[in-house]
Each structure stands twice: as C-alpha cells, then as structure tokens.
Amino acid sequence: MKLVELRDDGTGVADLDGARSEVSLALLENPALGDYVIIHAGFAIEKLDEKEAIERIKLFDEIGRAGTE
Amino acid sequence: MKYIDGYRNPEAAERLNSRIAVLACQLKDRHKTAAIMEVCGTHTMAIARFGIRSALPENVDLISGPGCPVCVTETGYIDAAIALAGKESIIVTFGDMINVPGSESTLAQTRSSGGSVETVYSPSNALTLARNNPDREIVFLAIGFETTIAPIATLIETATKEGLRNLSLLTAFKLVPPALKALMTDPELKIDAFLCPAHVSAIIGSDAYRPFTGPKGVPCVVAGFEPLDILLAIDGILSQLVAGTAEVENQYNRVVKPEGNIKARSLMEKYLQPVDARWRGLGMVPQSGLGIRPEYGEFDAEKKHGIKIQQGREPAGCLCGDVIKGKLKPTACPQFAKACTPDHAIGPCMVSSEGSCSAYFKYMR
Numbered sequence: 364m365k366l367v368e369l370r371d372d373g374t375g376v377a378d379l380d381g382a383r384s385e386v387s388l389a390l391l392e393n394p395a396l397g398d399y400v401i402i403h404a405g406f407a408i409e410k411l412d413e414k415e416a417i418e419r420i421k422l423f424d425e426i427g428r429a430g431t432e
Numbered sequence: 433m434k435y436i437d438g439y440r441n442p443e444a445a446e447r448l449n450s451r452i453a454v455l456a457c458q459l460k461d462r463h464k465t466a467a468i469m470e471v472c473g474t475h476t477m478a479i480a481r482f483g484i485r486s487a488l489p490e491n492v493d494l495i496s497g498p499g500c501p502v503c504v505t506e507t508g509y510i511d512a513a514i515a516l517a518g519k520e521s522i523i524v525t526f527g528d529m530i531n532v533p534g535s536e537s538t539l540a541q542t543r544s545s546g547g548s549v550e551t552v553y554s555p556s557n558a559l560t561l562a563r564n565n566p567d568r569e570i571v572f573l574a575i576g577f578e579t580t581i582a583p584i585a586t587l588i589e590t591a592t593k594e595g596l597r598n599l600s601l602l603t604a605f606k607l608v609p610p611a612l613k614a615l616m617t618d619p620e621l622k623i624d625a626f627l628c629p630a631h632v633s634a635i636i637g638s639d640a641y642r643p644f645t646g647p648k649g650v651p652c653v654v655a656g657f658e659p660l661d662i663l664l665a666i667d668g669i670l671s672q673l674v675a676g677t678a679e680v681e682n683q684y685n686r687v688v689k690p691e692g693n694i695k696a697r698s699l700m701e702k703y704l705q706p707v708d709a710r711w712r713g714l715g716m717v718p719q720s721g722l723g724i725r726p727e728y729g730e731f732d733a734e735k736k737h738g739i740k741i742q743q744g745r746e747p748a749g750c751l752c753g754d755v756i757k758g759k760l761k762p763t764a765c766p767q768f769a770k771a772c773t774p775d776h777a778i779g780p781c782m783v784s785s786e787g788s789c790s791a792y793f794k795y796m797r
Contacts, residue, residue, distance in 0.1 A: 387554070387556055387583070387586065389583075389586040389589070389590075389699075390582055390583065390586065390693060390695055390696045390699070391695065392694070392695050401631065401634060401687055403579050403580065403583065403631055404526075404553065404554050404555060404579075404580055404583050405553060405554025405555070405556050405557075405583070406554065406555075406556075406582070406583040406586070408579060408582065408583070408631060408634050408635060408693065408696065409634040409635075409687050409688075409693050410687075411686055411687055412685070412686045412687070413686075415685050415686035416686040418686075419438075419439075419686055420438030420439065423438055423439065423441050423444040423660050423664075424438065424441065424444070426443075426444040426447050426448060427441045427442075427443030427444035427446075427447060428443070429447060
C-alpha cells in the first residue's frame with residue numbers, strides 16, 4: 364500500500380487502489396509520502412523496495428517467456 | 433502501480449512447475465525425497481489456495497509447521513484470559529482467538545454470558561479502549577510471532593508516554609528461530625529444508641536463519657506470499673538439495689533485509705526479554721518466547737492481576753499438536769471434516785483462518 368498522508372502523531376494513511384486505511388508508522392525509520400509499505404495488524408512493518416519489486420516482475424516475465432520459446 | 437498480475441503470471445508458473453519436476457527427478461535418481469516445512473500460516477493458506485501442494489512431484493512434500501500463532505497458543509492461556517474476564521477486565525483480542533477452546537469453554541462463550549471481550553484488528557485499538565474507559569482494566573491478549581510482537585511492543589511505549597495505567601498485556605509471544613531449532617533436532621521429524629516466512633523475516637531479517645544452514649544444516653529460503661514467490665522458493669530449495677548445499681536464500685528481498693527491521697527489533701529488545709515458552713505441539717522450548725522486562729512489570733497482566741498461566745487440558749480427541757509439529761496431515765486426523773469443522777471446531781488448527789486444518793478444509797478436500 365502507498366503512504367498518502369503522514370500525521371504528527373506517528374500515524375498515516377495508506378492507499379491501495381482507492382481503499383484507504385489508517386496505519387501506525389511507529390516501526391518505520393523515516394516514513395515518507397509515496398513510500399510503498401507492508402502492513403500487518405494496522406502497522407507498517409517495512410517499506411517495499413520498488414526497484415527490487417519491479418526487478419522481480421521482470422524475472423517472472425523472463426521465466427514465463429522462456430517457457431513459450 | 434499494479435504489482436499483482438506480474439506475480440501471478442501463469443506462463444511463469446507453468447515454467448517453474450516444469451523446472452521443479454526436473455529437479456525432483458534428479459533427486460529421485462538419487463533415491464531422495466524433499467520434505468520442505470513451511471513455517472508461516474499465511475504461506476500455508478496461499479499454498480492451499482493456489483493448489484501448489486497438489487501440483488508438486490510425488491517425492492516433494494510440503495509440510496505445514498507451527499506457523500499459526502493462535503494454534504500454537506496453549507489451552508491454559510485461554511483459561512487465564514477467561515479468568516481475567518471474570519475479574520471485570522475488558523479482554524481485547526484478535527478475532528481468531530475467541531472461538532479457540534480452553535479447558536472448559538471459549539472466550540465467545542464468556543462474552544455471550546456477559547463477559548467483556550472485544551475483538552480488534554490492530555493492537556492500537558487496545559490503546560483507544562484504554563483511553564476511553566479510564567475506570568476499567570484493559571487486558572490485551574498479546575500472542576503472535578515477531579511480526580505481531582513488534583506492533584504490540586509499541587503499546588508499552590505509547591502507554592508509558594501517555595501515562596495510561598489501565599492497560600496490561602497477557603503475553604504468550606513466540607519466536608520462530610528457536611522453534612526451527614527444536615523441529616530440526618526432533619528425531620521423529622526429518623526436515624530437508626525450510627520455506628521461511630515473509631513477514632516474520634521482515635522483522636528478524638534473513639540472517640536469522642544462518643544458524644540452521646551450513647554443513648549440518650538445511651536450505652532456508654525466504655519467500656513472499658504470491659504463488660510465483662512460493663514456486664521460485666521451492667525451485668531454489670530443490671536446486672540446493674540437488675547441489676548438496678544448505679544456504680540462506682532471500683527470495684523476498686523487495687521487503688526483507690539481511691538484518692531485518694532494526695527499529696522494530698530495538699523496540700522489542702527494550703521492553704521484552706527472552707523466556708522459556710510452551711507451544712502446543714512442541715511443548716516447552718527453551719528461550720522461545722518473549723516476556724515483559726521486570727522494569728515494565730506494571731504492563732504484565734499476570735503480575736498486575738495476580739494470575740498465572742497454567743497448563744490446560746487439551747480438547748478430547750484433538751490431534752492439533754501433531755498437526756502443528758508436521759507429524760500428521762490434517763486429513764489424516766480421524767476428526768477432520770467429521771466431528772471437527774470450522775463451524776464446530778474441536779481444536780485451534782480448525783478455528784484459526786491460518787490453521788492447517790482450516791486451510792485443508794477450505795481448499796483441499
């Protein structure tokens with residue numbers, strides 16, 4: 364989910380395709396607007412590394428194409 | 433950004449399944465089987481939901497381990513929670529807990545007979561309840577693995593800062609690495625590899641599995657929850673078994689760092705300390721739990737309310753313990769889908785949405 368709002372009390376709002384929920388950011392180091400985060404029990408437990416996420420999709424794509432050759 | 437489709441690409445799944453089949457044949461040529469234990473309830477559910485287990489070659493077996501936090505929580509803990517509800521406290525819990533049988537009854541029964549039991553999605557809700565009910569004692573049922581322990585640890589921090597004095601935690605926290613150690617050294621089990629959890633690893637880091645690898649160890653592969661993540665991890669495990677190596681492989685590096693989440697780990701370290709813990713199925717495992725440090729004893733529900741979690745009585749005929757340990761497949765339990773169903777569950781593995789029995793019941797009958 365993507366962080367779309369940061370509040371002074373250490374909470375924020377995360378968005379997934381328009382569905383929004385309040386999350387605690389107490390476990391994150393330097394949360395920033397636009398960060399993708401992994402949420403567990405209402406807490407952002409870690410940031411998602413976008414570069415690695417995209418690399419992985421590319422890898423799956425390559426594996427898939429290797430199957431059709 | 434739409435991630436999900438890229439992680440469910442059917443051509444890639446087909447290709448990975450054929451790679452797995454080839455590796456399984458290579459193992460078979462050496463008369464070897466691969467018993468892979470998944471130690472995370474969310475993996476158990478994903479594996480069942482996407483039919484991964486049934487698509488595997490016959491000499492590759494996925495065994496569900498003690499990955500469901502509600503399931504590994506012992507009966508006596510429920511008894512203690514019910515006793516606290518009887519002392520006029522408001523019991524605050526994750527929803528999965530309320531139908532888990534204690535020695536005599538459940539929290540759901542306590543609630544219907546007038547006890548205060550609130551179910552919440554987030555531990556933060558316990559803080560709100562404490563603020564809104566200053567003249568009531570709030571007891572949060574603090575169970576779970578590292579992923580859940582870290583959020584709960586922040587409650588002590590916030591309550592201390594705000595001077596909230598009516599909140600305490602009934603702890604039965606469990607740690608994954610000591611459980612892996614107990615499973616690896618159990619003579620009744622033969623585990624060839626661990627499929628390591630996603631979110632627990634986000635907290636503890638992939639380096640936490642190093643002690644289980646090496647010459648006397650087994651491959652430990654961290655995987656995400658998407659079906660392709662799981663297939664790629666199985667592919668990685670089989671490649672290691674064929675090559676005869678036993679290393680940590682982090683296939684979820686978009687989230688998991690070698691050192692984990694340092695901020696979360698420091699918070700846990702500040703408020704909690706290792707304790708011996710009893711697990712349903714595994715019994716007493718040394719230093720496999722976390723309890724509240726004595727300097728924060730006012731948040732420890734057992735100390736504050738003068739109770740003690742005792743060993744409870746297991747439900748008659750329930751084989752959850754053997755299922756949790758990976759000794760028994762849910763379908764091999766004589767009660768499965770007969771006397772024991774999600775609507776009339778005898779044991780926690782059928783109650784919890786992450787329990788192996790519930791996963792098998794929902795997707796694999």
